[in-house]
Amino acid sequence: MLTTHSENELQLTADVLVIGGGPAAAWAAWAAASQGVKVIIVDKGFLGTSGAAAASGNGIMAPSPENWDKVVSERYRVGKNLANLRWIERVIEKTWLSLPLVEDWGYRFPKENGESVRQSYYGPEYMRVLRKNLLRVGVQILDQSPALELLLANDGSVAGARGVQRQHHRTYTVRAGAVVLANGGCAFLSKALGCNTNTGDGLLMAVEAGGELSSMEASNHYAISTAFNATVTRGVPFGWASFSDEAGNDLGGYVNGRRDPSFLPNALLKGPVYARLDRATPEVKAVIEKSHFIAYLPYKKADIDPYTERVPVTLVLEGTVRGRGGIRLTDDSCGTKVPGLYAAGDAASREFLAGLASGGGGPNAAWAISTGQWAGVGAAAFAKSLGAHANERVAHPTGQAGLRSPQADKTPSSAFDSEAIVRGVQNEMFPLEKNHFRSEQQLLDSLSKLEKLWEQVQANPKQDTVRDVEFSRRAAALTAVARWGYFSALHRTETRGEHIRVDYPETDPNQRYYQATGGLERLWVRRDWIADAMSGDKTQSVYTTPPALRDLRKNKVPVILEYLGSADLPAPTKSLEWK
CATH class of the missing domain: 3.90.700 (Flavocytochrome C3; Chain A, domain 1)
Incomplete structure (x- = not known):
């Protein structure tokens, strides 16, 4: 592993870079290292004490095999026909088979009749054991080192990431053959215990690199x-x-x-x-x-x-921490649309496990354990496939809003106020009457305000210190996630799971699809129809214009929409764009 550093910048190379510091990230780093590759893991806080899991105890969805069928059927029922039976089964199986490893690493589950009861964990001790195991297998850990943007090679594959180190007051770059995003969901700095490190950074990084999100309407x-x-x-x-x-x-x-x-x-x-x-x-x-x-x-x-x-x-x-939305997974190894980029834990959409219902607690814990390992192994295999010169690829950073201003050369301006941006986002996301009880008009009103905030974060970010850089980027991520959440919520005209529309109070059996979304300046939504609940096969369709969007001009919402098709369907003849 090559290491060079100066007073202002640290440069590292590895085969696999894992971004995050919770259970999913730890399991991903261990799984990748078990494949014989060099692994670096970077965490916004201190791996072992930051994040929701480390804050308290948590249940684990890991029933004994004789109860699997019962738990699988209940999870599918909760998912309201959007969950995926095959994924539920493989998550439960992988989790049940993995927990004895935690015991081997030193965690003590309670005993009943001489047998370990692996139904929950005590967060601080669980994470302490996972950190100790990572050090044992040679994973390099960078604490207090939030990642801020991904690197892409010329062929569109991921090539590492850049970030800042708070304690050393410098930037860092990690060149890697593959990256796992496991840096949590987004709780919008609500101060929910352990969740203030969950600010949607991974979602913004994924979209900037060309990835997609899914089920973002379940972000509330x-x-x-x-x-x-x-x-x-x-x-x-x-x-x-x-x-x-x-x-x-x-x-x-x-x-x-x-x-x-x-x-x-x-x-x-x-x-x-x-x-x-x-x-x-x-x-x-x-x-x-x-x-x-x-x-x-x-x-x-x-x-x-x-x-x-x-x-x-x-x-x-x-x-989204106990919600569902996140980075869209494209295969069983938790790959994404971007070659070499994988997602795990709360950073990934958990729609396969619970549809649009909450999976907080035991299901989320099982999801972290299983997807972390699948992503780690997948990332290691991808890195190996690149050969010995993977880190010599020409690469460029993908970060935009909150890091560098596209307007700076044209119209120099003072730095935007990141704290004011955060307060503006929270004003739209916190109130129950806006985000829990949703309606067409309220969603349009909030989107209008969020679009204005998004315009503001396109201006110059404050970058006097590494904290300034981090907070400017965080403000951009919070704004982006809020836009995707409300934009998806506007398009799903029904009530299902966590997504409640007071103007569409019933569940519509015809809306049996996942909603993919993304875009930065051009927001878009696509229906991924569920063709087979067992296999998870999906077909894609062009999204038609719902009534809410016909009045965008009248409501003066500066949203740019794009209709997406697929290879099997007619391409849309045009997109709706504001002049």
């Missing part, structure tokens, strides 16, 4: 939290809560003995909501205080007895 997951803390989004304890309004009136919320999922969002729109865990038995209390200690800790710190006292609650946006 909200999680319950205490309002006085509003960071710990662990909902299990609230399963034993009663809810009331400010005056103390019981809000109920049950339908046929089960809590209505829309109960809390609807109640919060009417006013403050309070919860008391008064339905918890002594046995349940013991579980909450031990297994869900991170959720119990805010009460303990505030000297509140949650079983007898009412506490205000809220909903915190987790976006």
Whole structure:
């Protein structure tokens, strides 16, 4: 592995570069290294303590083989005919077979009757073990080193990435034969525990390199939290809560003995909501205080007895982290449309596992373990196929918004305010009435404002320090992800899973397709029809103009649309473009 560095720049080479610092990234780096290739992993924080998984405990969807059929069928049911049975089966199998490895590396699962119970993990210890194992197999780890843009070779294949090192106040370049994007989803800096490193960087990097996203309409997951803390989004304890309004009136919320999922969002729109865990038995209390200690800790710190006292609650946006949208996968090795670029974990679209429903918790943990390994092995095989001179390819950086301004030479201007951009994005993404309860007019209004923010991040980014570079790029990524999410939501005219349209409240059985999306200046959406739920075969169709888009000029939304076809279908005769 070649290493050169100066005071202002570090240059490295490897066969496989993994971007991210959570479970998916760690599994990808290990899997690639197990194929005998040189691996570098770069993380925005400290690999082992940053990210959602390291913040607390988590379940794992890893049932014993005799229960596989039951879990598979339930996952498919939750996916509302958009999940993929074959992918669900292979995720469960891969996860179940992989967990004994974690034990071999030093993690101690609880025992029952002498047998390990591998149904959950304690995040900090789990990630500590994964980091220790990476060092053992020779993976080079760059902490506090956020990647900001990909490198492409002249043939369109990925050739590495560039980023900054906070502690050394310098830039770095890693030339690599293949890259795995496993740097999480996007929670829009909502302060949900462990999610502030998840700002959509990988999604923007993938699209800039020529990749596509999918199911971005499922980018609006909200999680319950205490309002006085509003960071710990662990909902299990609230399963034993009663809810009331400010005056103390019981809000109920049950339908046929089960809590209505829309109960809390609807109640919060009417006013403050309070919860008391008064339905918890002594046995349940013991579980909450031990297994869900991170959720119990805010009460303990505030000297509140949650079983007898009412506490205000809220909903915190987790976006795509527990949602579904992400980089579109094109094959079983988690490859993308860009040769040599792979995606895993929350950075990848998880539509095959849960359709447009949330897969938070156990399913997401299993997805990270399985896709991480498939991506790592796939990346290693691609890097090997390039031969010994892969890192001698001519390559160019692909980063645009937030890194370099296309307008700088024409109209020099002062640097844009990245903090103001972030606040503008959050103003459109956080409110329940905009992002949870969606409607045509509200989506159009938000898209109009987001387009103006996108225009702003095309201007000069502030680059006085490495932090300035990182924050400017982060502002661009948040804006881009918000645009893709709302643009996809505008096109799916039904309610399905996490995607709720108040103007289309029913699930439309004819909308059995995934929505691919992408584009930077020219946003586009394509329907990928699901032809066979078992094999995941898809056909593509030209997207027709929904009624909402016919009024774009009247609403003055500066969105440029493009209709995409496929080789099997007639090409569109023209695209709609603003003059």
